[in-house]
Amino acid sequence: MSSIAPTSTYFDFRQALTAKKMTGLWRMMSDYRLAYAAANLSLAVSALAKMFTYLLLRNFADTILGDAVPFAGTLERTLIVIALGFVGLAIVEGGFTYFSGRLAAYSAEGITRRLRNFLFDHIQRLSFAYHSKTPTGDLIERVTSDVDSVRSFFNEQAIGIGRIVFLFVINFAAIWQLNWKLALASIVVIPIILIVSLWFFKKVTKAYEKYQEQEALLSTTLQENLTGVRVVKAFARQEYEKAKFEKDNWEKFLRGKAFLRMHSLFWPLSDIACGFQMLGGFIYAAILAIHGEITVGTYPAYVGLVVWLIWPMRNLGRIIVQTSTGLVSYGRLMEIVKQEREPLTEGRVQAQGPARGEIVFENVSFQYEDSSANVIKDVSFRVLPGQSVALLGSTGSGKTSLVNLLPRFHEYTDGHILLDGAELKDYPRQYLRSQIGIVEQEPFLFSRSIGENITYGVGRDVPQEEIEAAAQAAAIHEVILTFPDGYKTLVGEKGVTLSGGQRQRMAIARTLLKNPRILILDDSTSSVDTETEAEIRAALNRLMENRTTFIIAHRIQSVMNADLILVMDKGAVVQMGRHEELVAQDGMYRQIYEIQTRIDTELEDELAKVG
Numbered sequence: 001m002s003s004i005a006p007t008s009t010y011f012d013f014r015q016a017l018t019a020k021k022m023t024g025l026w027r028m029m030s031d032y033r034l035a036y037a038a039a040n041l042s043l044a045v046s047a048l049a050k051m052f053t054y055l056l057l058r059n060f061a062d063t064i065l066g067d068a069v070p071f072a073g074t075l076e077r078t079l080i081v082i083a084l085g086f087v088g089l090a091i092v093e094g095g096f097t098y099f100s101g102r103l104a105a106y107s108a109e110g111i112t113r114r115l116r117n118f119l120f121d122h123i124q125r126l127s128f129a130y131h132s133k134t135p136t137g138d139l140i141e142r143v144t145s146d147v148d149s150v151r152s153f154f155n156e157q158a159i160g161i162g163r164i165v166f167l168f169v170i171n172f173a174a175i176w177q178l179n180w181k182l183a184l185a186s187i188v189v190i191p192i193i194l195i196v197s198l199w200f201f202k203k204v205t206k207a208y209e210k211y212q213e214q215e216a217l218l219s220t221t222l223q224e225n226l227t228g229v230r231v232v233k234a235f236a237r238q239e240y241e242k243a244k245f246e247k248d249n250w251e252k253f254l255r256g257k258a259f260l261r262m263h264s265l266f267w268p269l270s271d272i273a274c275g276f277q278m279l280g281g282f283i284y285a286a287i288l289a290i291h292g293e294i295t296v297g298t299y300p301a302y303v304g305l306v307v308w309l310i311w312p313m314r315n316l317g318r319i320i321v322q323t324s325t326g327l328v329s330y331g332r333l334m335e336i337v338k339q340e341r342e343p344l345t346e347g348r349v350q351a352q353g354p355a356r357g358e359i360v361f362e363n364v365s366f367q368y369e370d371s372s373a374n375v376i377k378d379v380s381f382r383v384l385p386g387q388s389v390a391l392l393g394s395t396g397s398g399k400t401s402l403v404n405l406l407p408r409f410h411e412y413t414d415g416h417i418l419l420d421g422a423e424l425k426d427y428p429r430q431y432l433r434s435q436i437g438i439v440e441q442e443p444f445l446f447s448r449s450i451g452e453n454i455t456y457g458v459g460r461d462v463p464q465e466e467i468e469a470a471a472q473a474a475a476i477h478e479v480i481l482t483f484p485d486g487y488k489t490l491v492g493e494k495g496v497t498l499s500g501g502q503r504q505r506m507a508i509a510r511t512l513l514k515n516p517r518i519l520i521l522d523d524s525t526s527s528v529d530t531e532t533e534a535e536i537r538a539a540l541n542r543l544m545e546n547r548t549t550f551i552i553a554h555r556i557q558s559v560m561n562a563d564l565i566l567v568m569d570k571g572a573v574v575q576m577g578r579h580e581e582l583v584a585q586d587g588m589y590r591q592i593y594e595i596q597t598r599i600d601t602e603l604e605d606e607l608a609k610v611g
């Protein structure tokens, strides 16, 4: 039972997708069915051993109390054989129970590990649109708590069914062999248990669904609160957040209580039913014994056996009810599994090698899935390879949305975008993303070392000199040297916290190293001081050489040298041209230019006075 090599465990859970949940769970068990069969077989052996123990008990009682002939000759010998038999059977029973437990745990953990690996990979392959509308906390909840309740299903319920059937059949046969009337009288309760447990199954399913929903909500609240802890503190809203959390938590408590109440109502009810069944059996067996229909030894044997006949019946009910939680969680997981992945490698244009970088927009319009109006309206322009385009415009005018169309984070809804003469939609996303480097508006860094963050986009071992060269070009090298472990310093919780400007420069270094043909700089100089901005601009100018560049900026200085400036307003391009042309025109660009120059001159005057 050694573990399977991690690489061999990939299992496409989309195969398991089916409308019927039980079928889905059965499919998920592939590769482990043999282990389950072995586990069930072990249980059968241990159940057999138990049954023989009671048959031996009958023999024991009949030999001592009754008038049975000692089967091993003398009474002492017979008793020794019986005693050894008890010990042997106990070892077999215990050993096989242990073995089946291990097999079940091994299989359940194996299936769950595969499931978790699959979900992780699947979730990171879903579209931007999916991620922007799905709360992170909800996804985390499903990948942890729901996966765990599916695991319990495989560890407990899936294995329990086999055990129940074996125990039932074996013990029923054993009692039948004692006396058939007694056997039939011992299972009267079955239909009652079945009906009651199916009724509870429905109730518990609903209650558990509600409970899991609320738990997901709670983990979303928690996750958001932690991510946004700065905002909470800055606005001193701890009390408000506390109250909100307590309210959600209270709701979870109520739903948990309702769910557990269902459970706790079912168990005693089924126990009472089983208790009556057992009592009835005892009385009936006593009557039979009095009338001489069964031997004296049969009575204690029956008493022992019937306990193990009732046990499976009672547990069948429990399993049916408990399975509901596994099924609910399975359903919640399949909601993720059935989401379409963003195809990465599909596309009619299978371009080889680097793109040239000519980009043409022809009447492009774009609308987010969940919004009603176009965010980009009828935009047309053309960039030659190596040229730079600057986007300028008020906040919310669609600049980020426009550049995000290039790596196909979202699909344009109208018009055409051509890259090197071919429709952008015909390129595989993977290719586009390998050709495009983005320095995001709010760059994200991983809680890994500085070095790992800078080499993130490269996917190979990068010599230290190359990393440092990139950092130098992004004007961050000196800063990194001041950290305790230099390039090995961890970023985030366990290491240094970087300032906004430092993060952006890290992102620039990361993109520099990737060496893309098309570069997108979203506001990448907005959160740095003037001096650093000058340094970065120099670095960026080097970075922009021979690459088609889209630069989004708010300052005229950052866009002045661009080959083409697009002035955007409410999703439309209202002015387009080079700096000189635009300044000469009456329009938004000149207004922005005049305001910014006036502010700059006033600032300089003030500084001169102070100086």
Ligand code: M5T
Pocket: 132, 368, 371, 375, 393, 394, 395, 396, 397, 398, 399, 400, 401, 402, 441
């Ligand atoms: C333009 C809307 C947003 C705004 C408009 C990212 C995103 C944006 N929008 C959505 O409806 N869904 C989304 O997922 O689109 O937004 P933008 O392109 O981000 O604007 P910008 O980059 O020009 O603004 P800024 O502030 O970065 O300068 O109405 O609601």
Ligand code: MG
Pocket: 399, 400, 401, 441, 522
């Ligand atoms: Mg933006």
